[in-house]
Amino acid sequence: MTEVEETLKRIQSHKGVIGTMVVNAEGIPIRTTLDNSTTVQYAGLLHQLTMKAKSTVRDIDPQNDMTFLRIRSKKHEIMVAPDKEYLLIVIQNPCE
Amino acid sequence: MYGSPTSTRKQALFAASPSSQTRKSISFNPSKASSGKGGYAGVNQSRLVTSRTMVSVPEIKPAEKLNISSTKTVQVFDVRGIDVTPRPLYHPDPLVGTAKPNKLLTSQEGSLGSDFISSYSLYQNTINPSMLGQFTRSVLGSSTVSKSSVSTTESMTEDLEEPAYKRERLASFTDVRVLRTTPETTITKEDLEKNIEIILTETETLKFFDLPTVMFSVESEEAEKITQKNNNYEILCRNRLGNDLYVERMMQTFNGAPKNKEVQCDKIVMEEKGIMATAWDLYDSFNIPEALLSAKQSLVASRGNLLANDQDPNQQDSETSSLMDIENVILAKVHEDEEDNSEAILKSEKLHQDLFFMERVLMENVFQPKLAAYRQLPVLKENEPGEAEESLEKESHEEADDEVKKEDEEETEMELELEITTEQSTIPANLERLWSFTCDLTKGLNVSSLSWNKANPDLLAVGYGNFGFKEQRKGMACCWSIKNPMWPERIYQSSYGVTSVDFSIGTPNLLAVGYQNGTVAVYNVQSTNNIPVLDSSESPHKHLGPVWQVQWIEQDRGTTGDDKREILVSISADGRIVKWVIRKGLDCHDLMRLRRTTAASNKKGGEKEKKGEALISRQAPGMCFAFHPKDTNIYLVGTEEGLIHKCSCSYNEQYLETYRGHKGPVYKVVWNPFCPDVFLSCSADWGVMIWHQETLKPFLSFYTTTYVVYDVAWSPNSAYIFAAANESRVEIWDLQISTLDPLIVNVANPGIKFTTVLFAKQTDCLLVGDSDGQVAVYELKHMPTASDTGRGDVISALLGPKTNQPG
Numbered sequence: 082m083t084e085v086e087e088t089l090k091r092i093q094s095h096k097g098v099i100g101t102m103v104v105n106a107e108g109i110p111i112r113t114t115l116d117n118s119t120t121v122q123y124a125g126l127l128h129q130l131t132m133k134a135k136s137t138v139r140d141i142d143p144q145n146d147m148t149f150l151r152i153r154s155k156k157h158e159i160m161v162a163p164d165k166e167y168l169l170i171v172i173q174n175p176c177e
Numbered sequence: 178m179y180g181s182p183t184s185t186r187k188q189a190l191f192a193a194s195p196s197s198q199t200r201k202s203i204s205f206n207p208s209k210a211s212s213g214k215g216g217y218a219g220v221n222q223s224r225l226v227t228s229r230t231m232v233s234v235p236e237i238k239p240a241e242k243l244n245i246s247s248t249k250t251v252q253v254f255d256v257r258g259i260d261v262t263p264r265p266l267y268h269p270d271p272l273v274g275t276a277k278p279n280k281l282l283t284s285q286e287g288s289l290g291s292d293f294i295s296s297y298s299l300y301q302n303t304i305n306p307s308m309l310g311q312f313t314r315s316v317l318g319s320s321t322v323s324k325s326s327v328s329t330t331e332s333m334t335e336d337l338e339e340p341a342y343k344r345e346r347l348a349s350f351t352d353v354r355v356l357r358t359t360p361e362t363t364i365t366k367e368d369l370e371k372n373i374e375i376i377l378t379e380t381e382t383l384k385f386f387d388l389p390t391v392m393f394s395v396e397s398e399e400a401e402k403i404t405q406k407n408n409n410y411e412i413l414c415r416n417r418l419g420n421d422l423y424v425e426r427m428m429q430t431f432n433g434a435p436k437n438k439e440v441q442c443d444k445i446v447m448e449e450k451g452i453m454a455t456a457w458d459l460y461d462s463f464n465i466p467e468a469l470l471s472a473k474q475s476l477v478a479s480r481g482n483l484l485a486n487d488q489d490p491n492q493q494d495s496e497t498s499s500l501m502d503i504e505n506v507i508l509a510k511v512h513e514d515e516e517d518n519s520e521a522i523l524k525s526e527k528l529h530q531d532l533f534f535m536e537r538v539l540m541e542n543v544f545q546p547k548l549a550a551y552r553q554l555p556v557l558k559e560n561e562p563g564e565a566e567e568s569l570e571k572e573s574h575e576e577a578d579d580e581v582k583k584e585d586e587e588e589t590e591m592e593l594e595l596e597i598t599t600e601q602s603t604i605p606a607n608l609e610r611l612w613s614f615t616c617d618l619t620k621g622l623n624v625s626s627l628s629w630n631k632a633n634p635d636l637l638a639v640g641y642g643n644f645g646f647k648e649q650r651k652g653m654a655c656c657w658s659i660k661n662p663m664w665p666e667r668i669y670q671s672s673y674g675v676t677s678v679d680f681s682i683g684t685p686n687l688l689a690v691g692y693q694n695g696t697v698a699v700y701n702v703q704s705t706n707n708i709p710v711l712d713s714s715e716s717p718h719k720h721l722g723p724v725w726q727v728q729w730i731e732q733d734r735g736t737t738g739d740d741k742r743e744i745l746v747s748i749s750a751d752g753r754i755v756k757w758v759i760r761k762g763l764d765c766h767d768l769m770r771l772r773r774t775t776a777a778s779n780k781k782g783g784e785k786e787k788k789g790e791a792l793i794s795r796q797a798p799g800m801c802f803a804f805h806p807k808d809t810n811i812y813l814v815g816t817e818e819g820l821i822h823k824c825s826c827s828y829n830e831q832y833l834e835t836y837r838g839h840k841g842p843v844y845k846v847v848w849n850p851f852c853p854d855v856f857l858s859c860s861a862d863w864g865v866m867i868w869h870q871e872t873l874k875p876f877l878s879f880y881t882t883t884y885v886v887y888d889v890a891w892s893p894n895s896a897y898i899f900a901a902a903n904e905s906r907v908e909i910w911d912l913q914i915s916t917l918d919p920l921i922v923n924v925a926n927p928g929i930k931f932t933t934v935l936f937a938k939q940t941d942c943l944l945v946g947d948s949d950g951q952v953a954v955y956e957l958k959h960m961p962t963a964s965d966t967g968r969g970d971v972i973s974a975l976l977g978p979k980t981n982q983p984g
Contacts, residue, residue: 097539097542128382140455148534
């Protein structure tokens, strides 16, 4: 548990990281560094997108599975590591 | 008790019929005549009514259903004594109604033990009459009752018969009821999870409608009879007109006055359920074992009903429900479940792994240009104008623009080597610092050794420990990955300074670490455990002084028939070179004892000096060793006396050769990877020397500074290039270009000493460790291309007309 906390802290302190959150499957934030409304918004939207992306990957080949999702936009990059029980979301501003 | 209300009603009915008042006929389903839904012949009523008729006795409390007396009923009689008691309009549907009837029903069911639906309704119908006071007659819809008096009496008589029968049955039922008390069953989770067997069987065929055919084939057997009949009928019809047998007569039937009755039922809740069968859905359903499915179903059941189904990750299908709404889901949470889950999630291995990947991804984002330069990939160009100055690699399709814009810049990519020669003269070779491996833990520690992993070229082992005896601090061995320059992958702490690290060749997950206290330990980097797999601290022949170098050597064991066997060799300040073999523990074996040799005599060592200087110890502390790349039996040893000895594994007492040149302890000896006879050494006497195997005096010596040279390394790409780290700077020498001056000099920040150098194999990068705990990665830029010369040329180039400067 502490290792996880340590890693989360390290990730949050990296350059350009705007926010880190771990939400469970229903969208309840477990750990988050942003405020609740933003977290809930991100969680809800990203959950749907993740499901869709995962469904797409698996439709093409059912033995395949999606492991990571990165959305790069003009302002930031959103990185999502999905799982059955949780979503790990990190928002980073990659331009130094 | 039971009969009286009915008898009153029956009387009412009797009285009613002649006055043509409408009454509903109360008919009870005889228990015998049911396939459940059979109606009375002659009673035109809706079947539902017949199947669910009950007696209503208002104002009788449920508890007293056993003692049913008509004394409490209010009955209204009209002038003629006809019972015109108004009956209530509202008749609760017994099926949907209260729990008690259910209980009784279930109890009856339980007592009778039948699950069948048809018989259920049967029992229900028979029980209902017993629930006096609970049930009222249900009349569904408006039903026009038109019957003939004949039928009424018929039904009456039948009804009359029944109560007697019913009473008996009821008595038995009541008895049964009294005897059995059903336990209150609360539905538990196990019940929900339990597999409920629903047995579907075929019921008897119920004929609802039978319309016999009126058409027969001409060829059928009855055709003749039918045609005969038809003919007879025609004759009859013809005869009918004037016949006396057929007289027309009028008749009037009673029309019952209809009464409208409205019923309101509960709102029927509609739920939509949609399932999308996708390819992976089908795949999952086939491939996931049953047990897993049932486990997940239980999880599903335990969550609240308001959960949107498609948000439930444990469901196998992707179902949508019309109740889905994300906000509702979040608001209507069952919180107890969530708390358990969040803890479990945080502890889960998968999260740990995901975090690990996430960190790497972040690193990649942050360090992308640097890492790309390291790996010699085209760097993603950010759209910033200020970066024109930097030496970013461009995509190949932008070459044309680049040449115009950046004439000064040199491309080090393979495709563009042709341009290098023209532009070489303009830009001097230099070291560009990419990044450095450092973190809080390593701050302030002295980097004592570096080693690449043999299997994974991205993995680097770094040992931290002080060189001097006075400044003893805790030491550490870390494994860093190129993919994460900000935090080491593995940290192995120890109370002694680490002086040397090396990765194994045969088993690349083993890391050998030499300590300041003479211990040699082997770690398994697959685990993060701080305890080494093997430790030499209990070995009887362990080292007594700091272990200055450890290295894994693959030795040809041709004689014993084995393939290359790997041994660990260590050298330490107690003057022994020890071979460690991993059998049941670390088993050691002396390869060589380093004897002191006097400087004056040219004798090969091994002779004991009886007279002469009084020596504190006969052993000479060894500082470094290097096995010959081609012949692993031969190795060089650098000692603290400044001598370099060539030794063989076959002799552990004598030296083959001794090379004298250095005046101070020799810190590093390295063979040239391209030219097998040439080796390089560096020492505390500020000098770097190049030797040839055959010659006992150095060929070239370099004294550029007045600082101790800690480390030297040959470049893996070129036979002429080597790097030297002394206290104040890192020098890159290219012997092809000049033997007097280094090609590149990188000066250290004040206060920091460079202690180690290591070349990276596939790239043009150099790692430099310093005394502040940083391992900086530099890229060698604009290096002169290695001219493709054969070995002979190399030697002659190195050793030819160059002047010999003995140190």
